[in-house]
Amino acid sequence: MSTDFQAGRIALGARLRELRTEAGLNGKEIASRLGWQRSKVSRLENGKQTTTAEDLEAWARAVGAPSEAADLKARLRGLESQQRSWRRQLAAGHRGVQEKYVVEYHRTASVRAYETTVIPGLFQVPDYARSLFTQNAELMQSPRDTDEAVRARMKRQEVLYQPGKTFDVIVWEGVLHTLICPRDVMAAQLDRLVGLIGMSGVYFGVIPLGAALKLTPKHGFWIFDDKRVIVETINTELHLESSADVALYTRVWERLNESAVYGAQVHRLIARARAALKDV
CATH class of the missing domain: 3.30.870.10 (Endonuclease Chain A)
Structure with missing residues (x-):
């Protein structure tokens, strides 16, 4: 995995964490809303797993900010090229x-x-x-x-x-x-x-x-x-x-x-x- 790709993935994870904390949710709470394992939330937020567009849409809805989905998906598309x-x-x-x-x-x-x-x-x-x-x-x-x-x-x-x-x-x-x-x-x-x-x-x-x-x-x-x-x-x-x-x-x-x-x-x-x- 290229350093450039990983740096972009970490940045995307940081944005997911920011949206979660702005919504007043902890990791366990957002995992429950999404029906995910707590470990998946952690991996995404720490840039250890590549998310999908569907995951990002679900995340945006779960934090009460569906309008952020487009921005998150743009960041995902840019992982390789950012x-x-x-x-x-x-x-x-x-x-x-x-x-x-x-x-x-x-x-x-x-x-x-x-x-x-x-x-x-x-x-x-x-x-x-x-x-x-x-x-x-x-x-x-x-x-x-x-x-x-x-x-x-x-x-x-x-x-x-x-x-x-x-x-x-x-x-x-x-x-x-x-x-x-x-x-x-x-x-x-x-x-x-x-x-x-x-x-x-x-x-x-x-x-x-x-x-x-x-x-x-x-x-x-x-x-x-x-x-x-x-x-x-x-x-x-x-x-x-x-x-x-x-x-x-x-x-x-x-x-x-x-x-x-x-x-x-x-x-x-x-x-x-x-x-x-x-x-x-």
Whole structure:
């Protein structure tokens, strides 16, 4: 059994326990309501047994919260996919991960995103992407398929020109100044961002340094069709599909967006970052 699967199973068990305690029930009482052995309740709550969708529906009814059944079943569906370690995903290189995202974006109509440290992949120029893939392959000690990965990332960007799709993307201003590539590459990357301003279906915002915030910037994330969230950490890619998680990240995005600027103001911030490249 994979570590990722077990971690998800433990998290689901913790949610079952939380619902039980919120209902004021102990383990023996809920077992009686469900007609189960007390040991089954214990195994499920401690992540030692994989539940079924039917068990989750019964649990939700037993704790007096039938509306929670949909969320619990979403968590069950996500057990295999909720946590995907980069070590496993990059075992054959970066290309496969990039091609997976090509499919993800083609089946998605609406994207909302926030990035704190890097220009989003959808907006990257090839040499900027190449720098990132090279650095990450060295860090993760994964196979170097940089050229193939760059081509796949550029293919992903085709969705920007497809009708009926919207991309609402916010970045922290520091992203415009972070040099993870040569200065001439960064200059080209900033020029690419200027070209996005006013593009149909693309809404590119920047949270200026010094802007008043309603919450701390935290980490980056992507919301797909208001149904699923993807969060990248150093060692893991998280796929969150529960309604509670999606609602939480949506609130975070909306509050960050209140501090973002768009249009001409973004143009000025990019121009300032580009000018700074010449000051050193």
